[in-house]
Amino acid sequence: MMVNKVILCICAGFMALLPLAAQSVSGTVTDEKNLPLEEITVVALQASDSLYITGGVTNGNGEFHIRISHSGKYMLKLSGIGFQTKYIAFSLSADQKKQLGGILLKEDAYLLSGVTVTAKKPEMELTSSSTVINLASSSLGSQGTLFDALKRLPGVQVKDDGTILLNGQSGATVMLNGKPTYLSGSNLATYLQAIPASSIGKIELISMPSSRYEASGKSGIIKVEMAKNNVQGFLIGFHASSQQLDQYNKGNSNWMFQLRKNKLNVSANYSYYEGTDINPTFIVRDHTDYAETPVMPVILNQVAHRTYNYGSHYARTRVDYDLSSRLSVGAYVSKNWTDRVRKERMHSVFTSVKAEPDSTLMTWNKNKLIQTNLQGGADYSYKVTSKLQWTGSVDFQLYRASDKQDQNxxxxxYWQSNYEQTDTLRGKLRDNIDIVSTQSDVEFVLTKTLKLTGGVKASFVNIDNETTYSDRYNGAWTPKLNMNKDFQYEENIYAAYVQLQKKIAERANMEVGFRFEETHVKGQLHEYSSNRDSSFQKRYRNLFPYVSVDYNLSKTIKLNAAYGSRIVRPNYEDMNPFVTINDKYLYDQGNVELKPEISHQVETGLLFSNRYKVILFGAYTRHPICKSYLAGAGNRVWVYPLNMSSDYSYGIKMTAVNLHPTRWWTLVGNATLTYKKYAWIYDHKKQNNRVMTPLFYLGNYLKPADKWNAELNGYWNGKTPLGQGLISPMWSISMAVSRSILHDKGTIRLFLNDIVCSRYTRVRIINVEQPARYKERKEATIGISFSYKLQRGENIKSSAPQRESNESKRIKL
Known part of the structure; x- marks a missing residue:
């Protein structure tokens, strides 16, 4: 009898538990960028009296699943720090499992002791078409300058000569606040070092830009956006940092002011950078003539010690005003002043059969660069109807540079009884570049599933360059007329594009676009030695198609496939026919006969839960522009840009972001495997440079305690081909620790770049005439920074996006 009672009690208890699992409510919580939100509090309340029933939190995918014991009417409350609280009414019938689907939470700024606080954004975000890095959320990424920040981005390689590679491929375009800019040459660092990383809000890596973007740049776009103020009030900020490099020091400071008052928005920014970079370099060149019999080995060993002393100012201001609810206007102006002194001591030693040197050359170079870059413009945005918006802009740029060189x-x-010879050279290069551009765009929502975007643009470029050299002969300076030239260049580009976005099925969207560009080029070269002029004219038209399809395989898996075509026009320095003398054995010269590169790209990818992305990609480029190395008389090498036959690449890229092994540890990772091949013709024979390149990046973001943050990241880049050069593997590890102070208004950071001094750049030149090896080393840097922000006001919606679209293309900044 007792056993029967026990069995009856167990059965009754089991039956009592059944209603607890009978009804449930579930859903997925995301932010305004469709990213899943973790640890959002979800509470079920009784609809009649708001009595607490049960609750839980969202998981790493933003999902929640709550069991409710009884059927009835309820209210779901969703809340999280930095997000607006949301209530959803629902009812449950017996045994119902209710699925609410996607639930959007909007960001919310709230007032705390007079300081506006907003939830911290994740360090990295993924979309089907891009990767977004929020520098303001990174202790390490916001340190130093924009040039330093680019070096730390996953999949981005930045060489000190200004070459930027994205996913192992050259030809990336850098955009700053909507301004497309081709940056090249050793002065790229000078320009980017004028912009503090602390003033940057986010950087977006777009591997396959649509037709609305300019067609320039074959490997994608690095889109840089300045930090914005989203409160009705003011923001005052200050940032200063100092770094120690061996016995040299460098640092930068930044002051920022932003004000929103009713319809007026004003922002101003000033920064100053000063410091010294060192660049020890080792070069080995093989001058052996293998056609001779017997073969006499001749090797040139060169050791250079270079220092770069920088002093740079950057100032920028912008004003926006809403004339009405439909019409807003804006204007901006910015200027960069840079003084750079480059000092080099190059020791060159020729050796042949013996180990002793046959001859030596000691060269001292000093270059003083003075550069100014003035930019400005005005723009407007007019919302004609709720479905039609019209935007336009006019922009200008005035670039001036003077580069003075002294060489001894x-x-x-030693074969000629210790014969000794001294040479002295003095040169001056003047660069004047003026650019004016105008554009107009419309966006028209035709139906609920169809949107049309189109626009036109025209840009006008005028260049006036002059170089003068003289050497000292019998105590007097004598002009070297064979090297003194004046180069005039004009380039006009007229463009138009149209793009359609269409929802073609319940789960599928398509984007199709075409961009047409017509280019007019005219150049004139005056040579002082012959007092004669030569000129050339070119005109070419190109059509650049673009198509992209997104398909939602499920709520958390999205498939994307895209194709696009792009162009890379020669930068102005490469087209400049002037000669630059590095030393007796190395000359640089431009090439006015360069053709533009035309590339075709295709990629397909899978995006999982906005956290994992896998992409298969391929690209083909016709007439890629690369540095070539040609042997000349007197053991001299000429570095000369030429169009190669082609290059193509294909590979796979895998990215994972916002992984949480523990509550205080966030992990991001990137891995790319690219096969790249360059092909060219030399002496009627096909030559090539082909390599499989692996790239790895791992970032660790830690929050060990309240007010403390730490970061440890590293990368490893495998062998990378670049024209006739092959870059050896390179790796580096960096770290930073930060703490909030002064009631969370200030932050102090300690950071260490390249902890183990592993960042060696080794390049092997694949040249059938004169193979060479090049090596340079960068030392570890340790630094400290302090930031302070005072912000007061109430949260408002973002105003119309900045519409700057300045055309500062291909200037050697």
């Missing part, structure tokens, strides 16, 4: 050489020939 001492040559010793």
């Amino acid at each position: 050489s001492l040559y010793n020939d």
Whole structure:
């Protein structure tokens, strides 16, 4: 009898538990960028009296699942720090499992002791078409300058000569606040070092830009956006940092002011950078003539010690005003002043059969660069109807540069009874570049599932460059007329595009676009030695198609496939026919006969839960522009840009972001495997440079305690081909620790770049005439920074996006 009672009690208890699992409510919580939100509090309340029933939190995918014991009417409350609280009414019938689907939470700024606080954004975000890095959320990424920040981005390689590679491929375009800019040459660092990383809000890496973007740049776009103020009030900020590099020091400071008052928005920014970079370099060149019999080995060993002393100012201001609820106007102006002194001591030693030197050359170079870059413009945005918006802009840029060179050489020939010869050279290069551009765009929502975007643009470029050299002969300076030239260049580009976005099925969207560009080029070269002029004219038209399809395989898996075509026009320095003398054995010269590169790209990818992305990609480029190395008389090498036959690449890229092994540890990772091949013709024979390149990046973001943050990241880049050069593997590890102070208004950071001094750049030149090896080393830097922000006001919606679209293309900044 007792056993029967026990069995009856167990059965009754089991039956009592059944209603607890009979009804449930579930859903997925995301932010305004469709990213899943973790640890959002979800509470079920009784609809009649708001009595607490049960609750829980969302998981790493933003999902929640709550069991409710009884049927009835309820209210779901969703809340999280930095997000607006949301209530959803629902009812449950017996045994119902209710699915609410996607639930959007909007960001919310709230007032705390006079300081506006907003939830911290994740360090990295993924979409089907891009990767977004929020520098303001990174202790390490916001340190130093924009040039330093680019080096730390996953999949981005930045060389000190200004070359930027994205996913192992050259030809990336850098955009700053909507301004497309081709940056090249050693002065790229000078321009980017004028912009503090602390003033940057986010950087977006777009591997396949649509037709609305300019067609320039074959490997994608690095889109940089300045930090914005989203409160009705003011923001005052200050940032300063100092870094120690061996016995040299460098640092930067930044002051920022932003004000929103009713319809007026004003922002101003000033920064100053000063410091010294060192660049020890080792070069080995093979001058052996293998056609001779017997073969006599001749090797040139060069050791250079270079220092770069920088002093740079950057100022920028912008004013926006809403004339009405439909019409807003804005204007901006910015200027960069840069003084850079480059000092080099190059020791060159020729050796042949013996180990002793046959001859030596000591060269001292000093270059003083003074550069100014003035930019400005005005724009407007007019919302004609709720479905039609019209935007336009006019922009200008005035670039001025003066580069003075002093060179002294001492040559010793031990085969000629210690014959000694001294040479002195003085040169000056003047660069004047004026750019004016205008554009107009419309966006028209035709139906609920169809949107049309189109626009036109025209840009006008005028260049006036002059170079003068002289050497010292019998105590007097004598012009070197064979090297003194004046180069005039004009380039006009007229463009138009149209793009359609269409929802073609319940789960599928398509984007199709075409961009047409017509380019007019005219150049004139005056040579002082012959007092004669030569000129050239070119005109070419290109059509750049773009198509992209998104398909939602499920609520958390999205498939994307895209194709696009792009162009890379020669930068102005590469087209400049002037000669630059590095030393007796190395000359640089431009090439006015360069053709533009035309590339075709295709990629397909899978995006999982906005956290994992896998992409298969391929690209083909016709006439890629690369540095070529040609042997000349007197053991001299000419570095000369030429169009190669082609290059193509294909590979796979895998990215994971916002992984949480623990509550205080966030992990991001990136891995890319790219096969790249360059092909060219030399002496009627096909030559190539082909390599499989692996790239790895791992970032660790830690929050060990309240007010404390730490970061440890590293990368490893495998062998990377670049024209006739092959870059050896390179790796680096960096770290930073930060703490909030002064009631969370200030932050102090300690950071260490390249902890183990592993960042060596080794390049092997694949040249059938004169193979060479090049090596340079960068030392570890340790630094400290302090930031302070005072912000007061109430949260408002973002105003119309900045519409700057300045055309500062291909200037060697």
